[in-house]
Amino acid sequence: MTRLLGSAHIEVLAREESVRGVLVRTVIKQSEFADEQELELLENSLQLLLKRFQAMDGEAS
Amino acid sequence: MILRSIELESFGRFRGQTVEFRRGLNLVIGPNEAGKSTIAEAVPAVLFGTDCLERFKPWGRNVCSASLFFEGRGHTVEVKRNLLTDEVELVEKDDLYHVRSQFSGKAPFRGRSASCREYRELLEKLIGVADEKLFRATYFFGHHPQSWSGDELALKLRTLVSGTAEADYAEILDTLLDEHFQLTRSNPWGRDKQRDREYETVCQQLSEQGDEGAVPIFVEIDNPARDDSQVALEEEISALTGELEFERQEYEKGQRYIERFRQQADINEEKAEPPAKVEPVKEESLDTKKSLAKKLTTAGLPPSLPPQLPEVLSAAAEIRQELAALQQPFSILHGREKKIPQIPWMVIGCLLVLFVALAAVAFWQPFFKTPLLTAVGVCSVALLAWASWRQINRNKILEQCRKERGLLEQKKGVAQQRQAELSERCDALGLPSSAVDLVRLQKLVMTHRTLLDQYWSATESDDPGIVKGAELVDRQPTSPDSTVSVVEKDLLKDDGAAEELRQLEARLADFAANLQAKETRLEELQAQLKSGRHTPGAAVEATSQQGPLVQEISVKSAMSPLQRRKNDLEDRIVVLRKSINLLADAVDEFSRSHLVTLNAEAGKMFGKITEGRYTEIKLDENMAPSIQVDGRRWTPVDHFSRGTVDAIYLALRMALAKVRDDGRSLPLMLDDPFVHLDQKRLAKTLNLVDLASADGQLILFSHNLDLGKRAARERWHVVPLDGDAVNTTTDEGGEHAGQLHLL
Numbered sequence: 001m002t003r004l005l006g007s008a009h010i011e012v013l014a015r016e017e018s019v020r021g022v023l024v025r026t027v028i029k030q031s032e033f034a035d036e037q038e039l040e041l042l043e044n045s046l047q048l049l050l051k052r053f054q055a056m057d058g059e060a061s
Numbered sequence: 062m063i064l065r066s067i068e069l070e071s072f073g074r075f076r077g078q079t080v081e082f083r084r085g086l087n088l089v090i091g092p093n094e095a096g097k098s099t100i101a102e103a104v105p106a107v108l109f110g111t112d113c114l115e116r117f118k119p120w121g122r123n124v125c126s127a128s129l130f131f132e133g134r135g136h137t138v139e140v141k142r143n144l145l146t147d148e149v150e151l152v153e154k155d156d157l158y159h160v161r162s163q164f165s166g167k168a169p170f171r172g173r174s175a176s177c178r179e180y181r182e183l184l185e186k187l188i189g190v191a192d193e194k195l196f197r198a199t200y201f202f203g204h205h206p207q208s209w210s211g212d213e214l215a216l217k218l219r220t221l222v223s224g225t226a227e228a229d230y231a232e233i234l235d236t237l238l239d240e241h242f243q244l245t246r247s248n249p250w251g252r253d254k255q256r257d258r259e260y261e262t263v264c265q266q267l268s269e270q271g272d273e274g275a276v277p278i279f280v281e282i283d284n285p286a287r288d289d290s291q292v293a294l295e296e297e298i299s300a301l302t303g304e305l306e307f308e309r310q311e312y313e314k315g316q317r318y319i320e321r322f323r324q325q326a327d328i329n330e331e332k333a334e335p336p337a338k339v340e341p342v343k344e345e346s347l348d349t350k351k352s353l354a355k356k357l358t359t360a361g362l363p364p365s366l367p368p369q370l371p372e373v374l375s376a377a378a379e380i381r382q383e384l385a386a387l388q389q390p391f392s393i394l395h396g397r398e399k400k401i402p403q404i405p406w407m408v409i410g411c412l413l414v415l416f417v418a419l420a421a422v423a424f425w426q427p428f429f430k431t432p433l434l435t436a437v438g439v440c441s442v443a444l445l446a447w448a449s450w451r452q453i454n455r456n457k458i459l460e461q462c463r464k465e466r467g468l469l470e471q472k473k474g475v476a477q478q479r480q481a482e483l484s485e486r487c488d489a490l491g492l493p494s495s496a497v498d499l500v501r502l503q504k505l506v507m508t509h510r511t512l513l514d515q516y517w518s519a520t521e522s523d524d525p526g527i528v529k530g531a532e533l534v535d536r537q538p539t540s541p542d543s544t545v546s547v548v549e550k551d552l553l554k555d556d557g558a559a560e561e562l563r564q565l566e567a568r569l570a571d572f573a574a575n576l577q578a579k580e581t582r583l584e585e586l587q588a589q590l591k592s593g594r595h596t597p598g599a600a601v602e603a604t605s606q607q608g609p610l611v612q613e614i615s616v617k618s619a620m621s622p623l624q625r626r627k628n629d630l631e632d633r634i635v636v637l638r639k640s641i642n643l644l645a646d647a648v649d650e651f652s653r654s655h656l657v658t659l660n661a662e663a664g665k666m667f668g669k670i671t672e673g674r675y676t677e678i679k680l681d682e683n684m685a686p687s688i689q690v691d692g693r694r695w696t697p698v699d700h701f702s703r704g705t706v707d708a709i710y711l712a713l714r715m716a717l718a719k720v721r722d723d724g725r726s727l728p729l730m731l732d733d734p735f736v737h738l739d740q741k742r743l744a745k746t747l748n749l750v751d752l753a754s755a756d757g758q759l760i761l762f763s764h765n766l767d768l769g770k771r772a773a774r775e776r777w778h779v780v781p782l783d784g785d786a787v788n789t790t791t792d793e794g795g796e797h798a799g800q801l802h803l804l
Contacts, residue, residue, distance in 0.1 A: 012185045017655065017720065019223045019230045023647035030643075045639040052233040053223065054192065 004043045005031050013050070020053050062133040062188060063758040064104070064728050072106075072127040072144075073099035073117050082728070083778040086754035089762045090769050091782025097762040100782075101730055103127050107142045108184065109193035110170035114144055131188065136161060138187050147172070149180060153187060162187075215685035217710075221717055222651065222659075222684065231683060234644050241637045244630060249638070260630045267623055298586045305583060308576055315569050323562060353516040362505050367490045368517045371510075374503045376483055381496060383476045390469055398462050401455055409448050416441045648682075655720055656680055662716035663709075669752070670708045670745045678709065686713065704738050708746060715749070718757075728758035735763075751775060 004010060005028060014024040027046045031039055063084050069075035074096050080089075089097050099117070106117060107129050118125040128141040141150045147169040153162045168180040170193070185191035219229030242248060245260040257265070357363070416437045423433035484494035493499060506513060660679055667688075668676035677689035686709060687695040698706050711734060718729050731750070735743050747768070750759060761768075772779045 008186075009182055012182065016189070019644075019647055019651045022651045022654070023643060026643060026647050026650065041635060041639050042643075044636045045643055048237075048636060048640050049233070049644055052236065 004047060005039070010046075020050075023049060023053075062131050062138075064760070065130040065132045065137075067100060067103050067107075068128040068130070069100075069103060070126045070128065071119055071122060071124040072103055073119065075099065076119065080780055082758065082760060082780070084758055085778065086751050086775075087758070087760045087778045087780065088768060088772045089760060089780040089782065090764070090766070090772070092764055095764075095782035097764070097782060098732065100780075101732055101760075101762055104129060104730070105193050105196055106144060107140055108188075108196065109191075110142065110147055110168065110172075111144060112170050117144060133187075142168075151180065151183060151187075212685070215683055218680065218684040218686070218713060218717075221714075222655070229684075230644065230648055234641065234648070237637055237641050237644065241634065241641065244634050244637070247634075260627070260634065263623060263627045263630060267621075267627060270621075270623070294586060294589060298583065301579060301583045301586065305576070305579055308572075308579070312569070312572055312576055315565075315572065319562070319565050319569060322558075322565065350516070350519045353512065353519055356512055357509070357516060362502075362509060362513070365491065366506075366513065366516075367492075368520075369490060370492070370502075370506060370513075373483065373486060373490065373492065374499060374506060376479075377487075377496070377499045378503065380476055380480050380483060384473070384480070387469060387473050387476065390465075394462055394465055394469065398459070401458050401462075402451075404448055404452050404455060406448070409444060412444055413441055416444075652682055659713070659716055659720050662719055663713045666712035666715055666749050667709055669749045670712060670742060671705075672741075672745060678712070680713075704742060707734070707738065708742060711746065712749070728760050730760045730762070732762045733764065735765075747771065751777075 010024055010028070014021060014028060016024075024046070027042050031042050034042055064082050066079055066081045068079045070077060080100055089100060091097055102111075102117070105111070107127050111117065114125065123145070125144040126142060127144075128139060131138040131140075136153055136155050138151070138153050142148070147167050149164065149166065149168045151162075151164040152160060155161050162183060164176075164180050164183050166176040166180065167174070168177045181191040190196045216229055219231055223230045223233075243258060245258050246256060247260075357366075420434055420437045423430055423437060487494040487499070493502065660677075663680075663686075664676055664678045667678050668674075675688045675690065677692075679687045679689070679695055681687070686698050688698060688701065688705075688709065690696050698709055701709075715729065735746055738746055750761065769779065769781070771777075
């Protein structure tokens with residue numbers, strides 16, 4: 001399964017000095033210590049938020 | 062990264078022309094309709110495409126293309142776009158002209174194809190922005206909109222720091238909260254929790270159908286039903302923990318007592334004294350002691366008070382008196398310190414200024430010059446001498462007070478140290494350590510001193526080993542089921558040491574088993590509290606950082622549509638909660654890490670524009686700016702004039718560009734942003750713009766010819782547009798036609 005976290009797009013966003021950049025960095029940091037279930041939740045949440053930030057297509061259901 | 066040049070092959074009114082820029086401040090100047098905006102618009106049009114092609118397509122020609130050349134640290138980026146076909150060529154090269162990355166393909170303005178995404182990702186990586194609106198919001202600064210209010214400005218700033226041009230983070234947070242609010246009444250963020258929402262309705266419908274999975278997993282923490290059980294559980298755990306703590310101590314004491322008893326029994330056996338002689342004495346002594354203990358208990362005194370009690374109580378009373386006696390000197394000292402008069406240095410300063418003014422007047426007027434000057438001088442010296450003398454006296458008194466306070470503090474410290482030692486001693490003897498309890502005990506001891514003396518003498522005559530053991534056990538308050546009490550009773554009742562010992566051990570074993578059972582129960586309760594599993598058939602888990610507890614049920618393999626809907630809603634609620642928490646954390650983090658810098662930078666720039674009149678700008682958590690007036694009060698920007706608001710916005714934008722600069726930032730493009738500024742502020746703003754451009758690149762578009770004169774003076778890079786041709790003028794480029802000072 002393709003992971004959103006770890007993709008080049010996310011890495012680029014994480015470099016931003018904006019609220020969006022801080023958000024992506026926070027999620028990446030939390031994902032380092034997350035189990036599979038928590039990781040899925042983080043990915044879904046990030047997808048939802050990035051959609052709202054107009055940073056990607058689609059939205060977590 | 063700087064924009065090195067724009068090649069306008071066929072774009073608007075330009076054909077085969079190149080506009081070059083330099084690091085620092087660039088001024089594109091020309092009359093109306095000269096093509097300033099066309100050049101400015103060429104940048105986003107080439108990077109992202111455009112949906113108003115007709116504006117840039119040359120009349121009567123079927124070609125519309127332009128190229129941009131960017132130069133960064135160790136690499137260059139060239140982007141060429143045919144606006145008619147949206148064919149894009151992007152090439153990134155290093156210093157040795159080796160291609161590092163490239164893209165060639167279609168990338169239309171609103172394209173969502175794979176190639177378009179690839180291009181956008183590359184753009185994001187290279188220049189830090191892949192969205193046209195965001196580019197405009199971040200790097201474009203024009204004279205629009207026409208009016209700012211504080212809220213609009215805050216909104217704009219929130220959008221800028223959000224990293225998106227579409228919505229600001231506060232708006233996103235609000236929409237997420239609203240969505241969560243619509244789904245369930247279980248809301249960790251307050252608001253209406255009474256009315257059932259979709260989730261509760263679905264759960265209720267499931268419940269009516271008799272479905273086992275109808276139990277809602279999201280139950281608000283302040284839900285009375287859940288709260289009661291939760292509180293009851295916590296209370297039970299708390300009570301059990303306290304009980305166990307006490308019983309563990311009792312158990313250890315019992316163990317020690319039995320050990321001592323066993324040792325004593327061994328000693329007695331070794332001594333092998335005739336039991337016939339000892340037993341009556343012991344029996345008699347035990348009877349006496351028992352009756353005295355009963356009397357002491359009736360009098361309100363525990364029978365296990367140690368013989369050192371009077372000494373301890375006397376020491377405690379002495380320390381109390383000492384501490385109380387220290388209160389008075391402290392209060393007197395405080396009063397003295399308050400009475401020391403302040404030296405009116407402000408008045409003295411004013412008087413001195415007055416004297417100086419008088420001296421100046423006396424100096425310039427023809428009569429009595431010398432006497433007047435002498436009088437003023439004498440008065441000044443006398444005033445200064447008087448003030449200095451008062452100040453020295455004040456310092457002396459203050460120093461004396463400080464010394465006295467130090468001595469008193471020392472005494473107080475010694476008394477407190479003694480009190481602490483006494484408390485430790487009380488603890489060791491099993492006595493209460495609080496002052497109130499000790500006073501109460503002292504009164505009781507004074508009343509029943511004779512009885513106590515009799516008890517202590519009886520105890521001393523008794524076997525010291527057993528007494529010591531009993532004392533150790535009796536120090537704690539006795540409880541009905543206390544092993545210690547039982548042990549003591551058994552000791553008094555039974556004669557045979559072996560029999561006693563056996564009974565004591567049996568009692569202690571029972572006690573240990575009881576203790577073990579309670580510990581197991583406590584562990585169970587703690588596990589229940591942790592997992593929230595105190596309702597049969599349901600589980601509770603903590604999911605969010607706000608701490609609402611949710612109950613979890615097992616998912617059935619065969620689910621009804623209603624059940625599926627419930628599960629979908631639960632998933633959505635969990636994702637929403639997590640998203641809200643993540644975003645709120647990110648906003649907090651951004652505020653902590655960036656707002657201070659942003660405020661400082663913006664304040665510095667704004668101070669320069671306003672010539673130091675306003676030097677502090679503060680953005681609150683909603684990015685609403687306020688300006689500090691007179692170095693004291695903060696005033697919202699709404700209260701200032703249009704020009705000031707424009708200036709503050711410019712300062713914030715430039716500060717933001719500086720704060721956000723990560724080495725990939727594009728030049729800031731200013732399209733006549735100074736139309737509302739007066740001449741004075743315009744000059745200051747230009748100074749600021751000049752200063753800000755020193756670290757990067759700034760392209761200023763203007764029709765103001767006065768700016769051209771200044772550009773020539775300040776040696777800015779100037780691109781004059783005369784309506785027919787584009788010329789590049791540099792400070793060294795005297796050879797270029799159209800140099801501004803010649804215009």
